Amino acid sequence: MTQKTVAVIGAGLTGLSTALYLKKQNIPFKVFEKSNRVGGVIQSHRKHGFLWESGPSTGTLGKPEAMELFEDSDSLDLLEIASPVSKKRYIWKKGKFRVIPSSPISGLFTPLFSLRDKFGILLEPFRPRGTDPYENLSSFVKRRLGESILDYAVDPFVSGVYASSPDILIPKYAFPKLYNLEQEYGSFLRGAFHKMREKKTDRDRKATKQVFSAKGGLGALVEKLETFIGAEHIVTGAQNLNCSPTEDGRYQIMQSGKLETFDGIIFAAGAEHLFEVFPFLNQPKFHDAVKVTYAPVIEAAVGFKKWNGLSLNGFGGLIPSKENRKLLGVLFMSSLFTDRAPAGGALLSVFMGGLRRTDYLSRSDSELRETVLAELGEMLRIPNPAPDLFEIARHEKAIPQYDILTAERMKIFGEIETAYPGLILGGNGVGGIGMADRIRQGSQMAFRLE
Numbered sequence: 062m063t064q065k066t067v068a069v070i071g072a073g074l075t076g077l078s079t080a081l082y083l084k085k086q087n088i089p090f091k092v093f094e095k096s097n098r099v100g101g102v103i104q105s106h107r108k109h110g111f112l113w114e115s116g117p118s119t120g121t122l123g124k125p126e127a128m129e130l131f132e133d134s135d136s137l138d139l140l141e142i143a144s145p146v147s148k149k150r151y152i153w154k155k156g157k158f159r160v161i162p163s164s165p166i167s168g169l170f171t172p173l174f175s176l177r178d179k180f181g182i183l184l185e186p187f188r189p190r191g192t193d194p195y196e197n198l199s200s201f202v203k204r205r206l207g208e209s210i211l212d213y214a215v216d217p218f219v220s221g222v223y224a225s226s227p228d229i230l231i232p233k234y235a236f237p238k239l240y241n242l243e244q245e246y247g248s249f250l251r252g253a254f255h256k257m258r259e260k261k262t263d264r265d266r267k268a269t270k271q272v273f274s275a276k277g278g279l280g281a282l283v284e285k286l287e288t289f290i291g292a293e294h295i296v297t298g299a300q301n302l303n304c305s306p307t308e309d310g311r312y313q314i315m316q317s318g319k320l321e322t323f324d325g326i327i328f329a330a331g332a333e334h335l336f337e338v339f340p341f342l343n344q345p346k347f348h349d350a351v352k353v354t355y356a357p358v359i360e361a362a363v364g365f366k367k368w369n370g371l372s373l374n375g376f377g378g379l380i381p382s383k384e385n386r387k388l389l390g391v392l393f394m395s396s397l398f399t400d401r402a403p404a405g406g407a408l409l410s411v412f413m414g415g416l417r418r419t420d421y422l423s424r425s426d427s428e429l430r431e432t433v434l435a436e437l438g439e440m441l442r443i444p445n446p447a448p449d450l451f452e453i454a455r456h457e458k459a460i461p462q463y464d465i466l467t468a469e470r471m472k473i474f475g476e477i478e479t480a481y482p483g484l485i486l487g488g489n490g491v492g493g494i495g496m497a498d499r500i501r502q503g504s505q506m507a508f509r510l511e
């Protein structure tokens with residue numbers, strides 16, 4: 062029997078994960094990437110002794126596939142686990158960053174939540190199970206945990222991860238684990254208790270809450286993956302790629318005047334690019350597949366050779382919308398990972414915009430710089446902030462939202478796969494947005510070809 066040949070569309074973390082596992086199975090494959098480099102939104106930079114990211118900054122090893130990616134690409138030497146200070150996380154409330162409680166006792170004393178909600182947690186297991194699968198996150202959290210927990214835990218968390226609002230996210234798609242705890246066990250607490258007692262396999266144990274990056278930045282991991290996969294398998298600068306089915310049930314790809322035929326195609330780009338790659342899918346019944354709401358994110362890397370602000374003893378701080386500040390959050394990157402700033406200095410990664418402030422995208426660099434320095438100066442008590450590094454990255458379509466459109470998008474992705482055997486559709490429009498989600502989906506897609 063001859064081996065099936067596969068094309069992978071997109072060489073972000075998802076496509077690279079797919080390619081890694083195609084290579085491991087000795088399946089002949091080729092990756093087509095539109096831009097001139099691989100890695101997608103992942104990009105690391107160095108200047109003046111600072112090392113910063115203009116895309117994702119940290120991931121969690123929350124799925125075994127994330128650790129396996131490092132293992133299976135011989136990249137364990139690159140894996141960098143965040144320093145233990147990462148366990149300390151802050152939320153801004155009434156003029157101060159406050160530590161997120163890490164135990165039930167510290168939870169009782171935190172000024173972040175109301176007394177009513179602190180004690181109300183005890184009643185959580187007795188609250189009725191939700192019945193609306195499309196209930197939004199705000200209502201879901203208010204119903205189970207209370208309003209102050211929504212405002213001072215969930216809202217800032219959602220800003221940090223989705224650059225979004227709990228009013229638009231649907232837990233069933235955005236936080237499926239949490240949603241399933243309620244559906245399966247009737248309660249988060251009861252569900253978490255059951256999960257803790259479940260027997261774990263060695264593979265399950267690879268999934269931890271640890272925060273990771275790579276030595277030399279996440280860009281170094283991308284470079285390693287590219288080398289491991291083999292540059293000969295990757296076509297960059299693949300503009301205007303056009304894929305269509307052939308009469309014998311295969312797929313042909315036309316790119317730069319060259320026609321190539323494959324048995325299977327794995328789509329690992331954002332959902333909005335679907336019809337660009339597969340014009341034959343642009344049919345009314347599939348139109349909702351490309352309807353995606355994106356949150357914009359502006360990221361500022363701010364470096365100080367000599368730090369003289371508050372002690373950066375933690376992961377970073379998130380800012381609830383209720384507090385009406387101009388930033389979404391700040392990560393203390395040089396406290397988490399080595400080599401991010403010169404000794405005695407600091408590197409901060411600041412996030413702005415999101416669905417809260419879409420207008421920030423059109424602001425000039427100098428306006429954004431003024432805003433960031435004024436906010437950081439006050440929040441981290443930096444006298445006359447004059448950074449040695451200030452770099453802005455604008456991402457207009459940063460984070461796909463797992464909102465009410467997601468149900469239809471997922472359904473149509475499934476219908477397309479059924480209608481066109483050999484087409485496997487992934488990308489961050491389905492299956493989660495975090496790096497561990499991307500690695501899981503990417504690796505699973507590599508094993509789905511029959």
Ligand SMILES: Cc1cc2nc3c(=O)[nH]c(=O)nc-3n(C[C@H](O)[C@H](O)[C@H](O)COP(=O)(O)OP(=O)(O)OC[C@H]3O[C@@H](n4cnc5c(N)ncnc54)[C@H](O)[C@@H]3O)c2cc1C
Binds near residue numbers: 458
């Ligand atoms: C600013 C920002 C910060 C983030 N921070 C974090 C974080 O701290 N932690 C975390 O876990 N996650 C974070 N995320 C999310 C996470 O980074 C992404 O979900 C993940 O990296 C996306 O990987 P991907 O391969 O699915 O998509 P992408 O990285 O977008 O890659 C898709 C690739 O497909 C290519 N492509 C598109 N169209 C075509 C076409 N027609 N033909 C060929 N190729 C095409 C693109 O050029 C791109 O290279 C962040 C995302 C952003 C944008």
